[in-house]
Amino acid sequence: MDPRDLCAEAVAGVLARPLRTALTTLGTVLGIATLVITLGVAATAGNRIVGRFDELTATAITVEVPQSEDGPLVGWDAPAELTRLRGVASAAAVAQNEGDTDLTVTANRLVDPTRVSGRNLAVVAATVDLPAAVRGRVSAGRFYDEGHVLRRDRVVVLGADAARMVGVSRLADGPAVFIGERAYSVIGILSDLGRDQALSTAVIVPPGIGADFGLKDVTRVLVNTRLGAAELIAGQLPRALSPARSGELHVITPPSPTRARDAVEGDLNGLFLILGLVSLVVGAVGIANATLVTVLERTSEIGLRRALGAARRHVAAQFLVESTLIGLTGGVIGASVGVVAVVAVAAVRQWTPVLDIAPVLAAPAAGALVGLLAGLYPALRAARMEPVDALR
Amino acid sequence: MAEPGTAEPVIRLVDVDRVFPAEPPVHALRGTSLRVAAGDYVAVNGPSGSGKSTLLNTLGLLDRPTSGRYLLDGIDTTTLPDGERTRLRGGRIGFVFQSFHLLQHRPVLENVMLAEVYRQPPTNLRKGRRARAAQALERVGMGHRADFPPNRLSGGERQRVAVARALLGRPSLLLCDEPTGNLDGHNTTLLLDLFDELREQGLTIVVSTHEDEVSSRAGRRVRIIDGVLREE
Ligand SMILES: Nc1ncnc2c1ncn2[C@@H]1O[C@H](COP(=O)(O)OP(=O)(O)O)[C@@H](O)[C@H]1O
Ligand SMILES: [Mg+2]
Numbered sequence: 001m002d003p004r005d006l007c008a009e010a011v012a013g014v015l016a017r018p019l020r021t022a023l024t025t026l027g028t029v030l031g032i033a034t035l036v037i038t039l040g041v042a043a044t045a046g047n048r049i050v051g052r053f054d055e056l057t058a059t060a061i062t063v064e065v066p067q068s069e070d071g072p073l074v075g076w077d078a079p080a081e082l083t084r085l086r087g088v089a090s091a092a093a094v095a096q097n098e099g100d101t102d103l104t105v106t107a108n109r110l111v112d113p114t115r116v117s118g119r120n121l122a123v124v125a126a127t128v129d130l131p132a133a134v135r136g137r138v139s140a141g142r143f144y145d146e147g148h149v150l151r152r153d154r155v156v157v158l159g160a161d162a163a164r165m166v167g168v169s170r171l172a173d174g175p176a177v178f179i180g181e182r183a184y185s186v187i188g189i190l191s192d193l194g195r196d197q198a199l200s201t202a203v204i205v206p207p208g209i210g211a212d213f214g215l216k217d218v219t220r221v222l223v224n225t226r227l228g229a230a231e232l233i234a235g236q237l238p239r240a241l242s243p244a245r246s247g248e249l250h251v252i253t254p255p256s257p258t259r260a261r262d263a264v265e266g267d268l269n270g271l272f273l274i275l276g277l278v279s280l281v282v283g284a285v286g287i288a289n290a291t292l293v294t295v296l297e298r299t300s301e302i303g304l305r306r307a308l309g310a311a312r313r314h315v316a317a318q319f320l321v322e323s324t325l326i327g328l329t330g331g332v333i334g335a336s337v338g339v340v341a342v343v344a345v346a347a348v349r350q351w352t353p354v355l356d357i358a359p360v361l362a363a364p365a366a367g368a369l370v371g372l373l374a375g376l377y378p379a380l381r382a383a384r385m386e387p388v389d390a391l392r
Numbered sequence: 393m394a395e396p397g398t399a400e401p402v403i404r405l406v407d408v409d410r411v412f413p414a415e416p417p418v419h420a421l422r423g424t425s426l427r428v429a430a431g432d433y434v435a436v437n438g439p440s441g442s443g444k445s446t447l448l449n450t451l452g453l454l455d456r457p458t459s460g461r462y463l464l465d466g467i468d469t470t471t472l473p474d475g476e477r478t479r480l481r482g483g484r485i486g487f488v489f490q491s492f493h494l495l496q497h498r499p500v501l502e503n504v505m506l507a508e509v510y511r512q513p514p515t516n517l518r519k520g521r522r523a524r525a526a527q528a529l530e531r532v533g534m535g536h537r538a539d540f541p542p543n544r545l546s547g548g549e550r551q552r553v554a555v556a557r558a559l560l561g562r563p564s565l566l567l568c569d570e571p572t573g574n575l576d577g578h579n580t581t582l583l584l585d586l587f588d589e590l591r592e593q594g595l596t597i598v599v600s601t602h603e604d605e606v607s608s609r610a611g612r613r614v615r616i617i618d619g620v621l622r623e624e
Contacts, residue, residue: 001516015497307481308507310509311475311479311510
């Protein structure tokens with residue numbers, strides 16, 4: 001039998017009952033669409049989360065600077081040098097005491113003597129680029145500049161939470177805080193830190209002032225890179241910061257984006273994949289049932305074909321191709337519905353739709369396979385019929 | 393295999409029995425012997441249940457005898473495997489049934505073309521099949537109905553289409569099982585006229601019937617009663 005004849009006969013058989021064929025296709029459409037949507041939405045959502053990593057974390061590098069007996073590893077002027085590297089967006093050096101060495105900080109106005117206004121807060125020395133380096137915002141006043149640093153002005157900037165704790169909210173009346181015995185004027189409040197949020201509860205002082213509290217040497221360097229430059233910059237940082245003793249620095253780089261994506265995809269999809277597979281099984285049962293009904297209805301057609309010289313395998317092949325066609329159609333429609341749905345979901349959530357091409361191309365094949373398997377038993381029944389009985 | 397001095401007959405049935413397993417067993421054919429030469433026009437006459445369909449199914453290789461031998465065009469079919477019998481059936485035999493057996497969802501022309509689909513190469517070529525089917529329809533006077541769906545045709549017209557389908561591919565034997573059973577008198581006459589024409593063109597025809605009008609038009613009549621076949 002010419003394969004083209006086989007296909008033509010199968011197509012004619014499927015089209016002879018268009019409504020039934022359409023209904024039979026439905027189960028496979030649902031199953032395939034569910035699978036494609038699950039994979040597509042997961043990939044799209046995964047991509048979104050990686051995108052957030054890109055913005056917030058994937059460009060943030062921290063260099064820990066161990067304290068050394070043989071003089072400072074990294075100088076206070078290092079951040080200014082760093083910004084000359086291509087790919088560095090901002091950088092700041094920070095000195096902070098290790099462990100629990102918070103100092104008592106008191107606001108100058110004791111409104112209520114019974115109220116305990118003294119707070120134990122961390123005191124941190126930082127270079128003037130700190131607001132950019134922590135991606136924060138100076139919500140009141142200003143940050144100190146090189147002039148303050150050079151003049152060794154006794155000024156501080158409070159982290160937003162620190163300001164709230166010591167009761168400083170307005171800077172108009174020139175508030176001051178006492179750190180230990182000495183007074184320092186508060187010239188700004190730093191809020192909305194994008195990284196190193198712990199600094200929000202700290203009192204931030206210029207590098208020269210830090211020496212008053214034992215904050216002599218840089219302990220940490222915060223670096224922000226342009227998107228995609230983190231890995232490259234991380235490699236260059238130690239030599240740029242400390243050419244002679246670069247090996248002693250500890251560079252903390254952002255997690256790789258792929259790992260983030262895998263973690264997201266892993267836990268999201270199990271349920272929906274199972275749902276899709278169940279729909280596919282239901283679709284297969286539907287095709288099997290409809291094909292079986294068709295075989296029984298078309299008994300006399302089977303008899304006629306046998307009389308015209310069709311062998312058992314020709315009859316079996318016809319019904320197999322018919323059920324495969326139904327499955328294939330379901331796969332194609334289901335994949336299309338799935339792709340449209342993924343794009344629609346992405347559009348509504350303003351995400352970038354991401355869909356691997358492999359499952360979309362595999363979907364019609366999967367549908368065809370479902371149809372083929374579903375057609376096996378009905379095709380066998382059709383092939384087993386005796387022509388004399390079928391023609392009666 | 394041919395006996396000396398005579399041409400090989402299309403049908404040679406030797407002492408054929410067909411017993412259907414039942415309680416008690418049904419002897420549908422008993423010791424049936426029959427020779428049909430090329431170009432013969434034979435009517436098998438008998439009442440309902442006498443074994444006509446069983447005989448024609450056997451001749452058409454749709455059924456196997458329980459015992460005895462059946463030679464078609466000199467080929468002993470009783471020992472052939474299923475596949476070979478199917479091939480012989482598709483290549484050498486045309487069927488016409490009482491209930492037409494046309495595919496309702498396919499136009500007349502495609503119904504006729506179906507006869508070539510299961511043939512062996514080179515008689516199954518798609519090229520020219522449409523033209524050959526149209527020609528077969530012309531031969532039975534149905535050329536003007538090629539694109540009709542079968543359910544828009546009268547019974548007589550449907551049976552002509554079925555004859556056209558049986559004729560496609562030039563079979564050596566045309567088997568018609570009560571072809572006029574569903575036709576009125578006028579259409580019966582028209583169909584019998586068509587059989588006369590086909591016989592004149594040299595086709596071998598076996599027709600089963602219980603109507604005298606049909607058997608009287610055949611060149612030769614055999615009678616079957618309770619599975620026993622006799623020449624008239
Ligand atoms: N598959 C079968 N099983 C049992 N009995 C059958 C079967 N087919 C036919 N018969 C019996 O064989 C006899 C001959 O049947 P059939 O050849 O169809 O007669 P006709 O065509 O002359 O009416 C009938 O008695 C019928 O009941
Ligand atoms: Mg009968």
